[in-house]
Amino acid sequence: MTINEKFPPRKNFKWANYPGKVGAGIAESDFGTAPAVAQELHSAIDDGYTGYTPDHVYRDHLSTYADFLRGRYEWKVDEFAIRLADDVQSAYEAVIRHFTRHGSYVIVPTPAYAPFTRIPERLGRNVVEVPMLRRESQYSLDLDAISQAFERGGELLVLCNPHNPTGTVLGTDQLLALSEVISHYNGAVFADEVWAPIVYSGKHVPYASVSDTTEAHTITASSPSKGWNLSGLKCAQIVLSNPRDQKRWDDLALFPPSANSILGVIGATAAYGSGAEWLDDTVARLAVNRNLLARLLEDRLPGVWPTTPSATYLAWLDFTGWGRGSSPGAALDERAKVIVNHGEDYGVDWREFVRFNYAMCEIRLSQAVDSIATAFGR
Template sequence: MGWAGDRAPATGLPRPRDARSSAAAFAAAADRRTVADLRAAGSLKWTLAPDRIGAFVAEADFGTAPEVRAALHAAVDAERFGYLPPADDAALAAAFAGWARERYGWDVDPGRVRPVGDVMAAFRAAVRHLTAPGSAVVLPTPAYMPFLTVPGVLGRPVVQVPMVRDGDRLVHDLDGIGRALADGGGLLVLCNPHNPTGRVLDHDELRGIARVVDAHGARVLADEIHAPLVYAGRRHVPYATVSPEAAAHAVTAVSASKAWNLPGLKCAQVVLPPADLDRWHDVGEEYEHGASLLGVVASTAAYTAGGPWLDAAVTYLDGNRHELAALLATHLPEVRYTPPEGTYLAWLDVRGLGLGDHPGRVFAAAGVQLTDGPACGDAGRGHVRYTLATPRPVLRDTVAALAAAVRSG
């Protein structure tokens, strides 16, 4: 079968010589993981509600790349538990710049890439230091849950702008965004690939958004944390590349945490426009201090050597998103679902089941812990978010449990 013969630690996943065998090996290892295995591993997703199937938090159930594990083992053996040294900071910036160039065609100056603890740290910094005091955060919804709650803590109102349907796709309401910015919005949150719908915006969509933002003199926080997770037929386009105006007004937040399953290591990157570098020099220490050295080590390894593992993971997730469609068509045909173009999140419109505004509560009582749609904004009523980065047998059991809950009343 073309195996190199050695095996990666922890998962038993063979190290393959080619992409096809890599995908097959990944799938075999993933399918062997049981619910008991996942609970024993101790993640939040599988221990917060130990009597339920964990499908709510955006964590994957596949471990991480062997190259990332090797880098972490080496760092632990060397007892690298201190603060972040400049050399590792620079290595991470160069690693992301190389990844962005190779995968997205984005030529990023590593000097504009700074480490932060997570995407929300970049968001807090943008709100506090790059927008006018008291200005509103404009948020297309449904949205990642903390984008709805954190602005209030920062003393900023949130203006929800529901996405609108265009056939089977949800798209941004440019007129609504324009009105919100005209009424005092200072920052637009742009999540692409989109959490929770899985949309991957194309160049024209992004360019249209950039025109609206530029016309109102606003800023954009481009949350591109899911950028490495895009399926065949779509391509991630960094928002900052679509026009000179977008490049000037966008702060881009990225991370290896979703693609390589590293959220607990607390490391993300913020890509700043040149005009913001002096301001960041004055205020950035507060946010950079949250980036852990082990997270930087892991992220650097992911960007420089983790591509083949990620490609195998995306192939498996591609199968999962289509498997979910087939299962829903068979067992819950009332559910409206468009397979995501990116991310490993499924946005399920379950209003046809008659479960009310908060269907997540119904499914939780039946043993499946999903993200309840209203947590993602008013546009989420009657919806749930499902994390499909799970072994395929678990995915099948999950849909069976959802169907049983509905049929039993």
């Protein structure tokens, strides 16, 4: 019996779009969503919530999210500071479009989620890629290089924490050190914290929460799309932690409440309000997968260096020691039939890396590593 007979192919994007291949690419999970979320969505349909979002649904969402931030991250955010957007990517696009100048310099630590570089370039901004520092399998921000990028005219830094694709989680000390650089140059930060719910050890510290200074120069975006696997519902949360950004956002009427999908708002409220237990169980399950993947790689693919992610369900694999050409991603797709994300999409320095999504059942994970090893004669 083949794996696909025993475990029928999944219907989500990362499998359905690549029939006959292993879906280890785009960042969605095979573990569904929290029962509390599913139940709320079913009830919402039954109750006729398929029109515009009424005020009470919207207000309930804001207070639930503010409670979540306080309870999970000890971040006290006034409901008044929270706005919604369709998703994190469109919020980022709005920030680049309306909060940076045409021709300005946007600093992006790499490896980076591809839209972080592509969106500013498309909107006529200059992107300064700053490779992260690496010590064995640990990555950190290169503060000297970030300073130099500001010195050369940088205005906005894109801070992805927890980090896709390396799984790095920055602690308070590192965030404070970064904030000194930002405030020295009077810079601003777009903090993408979409991966914050999936942290294995230690806890997520929101950048804007660490001091009055960070609060004053940061726009923070998050969403339940990764933690609760809800990217299709299109409901992201933006924290505007200073009055200047709040005023500008509202003057521009960015993402008015009526524009949000009501099911997105209801699903996100259920996730933040009632989804914690499921989330914690799922994070524990993902930690098992993370460890299994590390063991499988060590056994079957020695020479491929994995990160040990402290967050996310993504492993950043270093194929430089393999000496098999510059695009291991394409080779994995074509020869091993394992769909991964290709390093070249994460910045110019990362061609020989791939991003592997391990949010799948253990048996498929083993099969994926076996397929790679077999395809390459290991």
